[in-house]
Amino acid sequence: MDYFIVVVTTVAGLYFHGWLYVRMRRWMDRDLALSMAGKDAQKRDYMLQRLEQARREKVKRKALASWLAREAEAYPGVAE
Numbered sequence: 001m002d003y004f005i006v007v008v009t010t011v012a013g014l015y016f017h018g019w020l021y022v023r024m025r026r027w028m029d030r031d032l033a034l035s036m037a038g039k040d041a042q043k044r045d046y047m048l049q050r051l052e053q054a055r056r057e058k059v060k061r062k063a064l065a066s067w068l069a070r071e072a073e074a075y076p077g078v079a080e
Contacts, residue, residue, distance in 0.1 A: 025061075032065060036072040043075055 033051040037043040050071040059067050 029064065033068055036068055040077065043072075043077055046075055046077075047072060 029051060030048070033047040034044055037047040047068065050068060054064060054067055
């Protein structure tokens, strides 16, 4: 019974750490996209859409910042 408890708690701990790691990466990516949008609400929506597009296109993590910066430059709204 002791081994069962150790196995269950270890698996639960590993699952929780994996879940937390994925959530933190998503939060950081979202913050990066929103920081490039500034205070413009329409640009924020645009950048979140571009972030979803990057996920669909499977843009590598190392290239994500430059990819989002390029998309922010291509924003069709009024220049700041």
